[in-house]
Amino acid sequence: MDKDRVEGSAKQVGGSIKETIGKVTGDTKTEAEGKADKTEGKVQNTFGGVKDSLRGK
Known part of the structure; x- marks a missing residue:
């Protein structure tokens, strides 16, 4: 499993x-930051x- 998948899941x-x-x-600022972090993690x-997939794993 690629490290980006692990780090992305943790960010989500x-x-x-x-x-x-x-x-x-x-706290709308914290809520918005959380949504942004979650989206960044998904990406x-x-x-x-x-x-x-490109490596065939």
């Missing part, structure tokens, strides 16, 4: 947690998946 989880904290506390995870 962290972003989800941050987004939830922002929602619970009413990185997808990129890692493509790299794995």
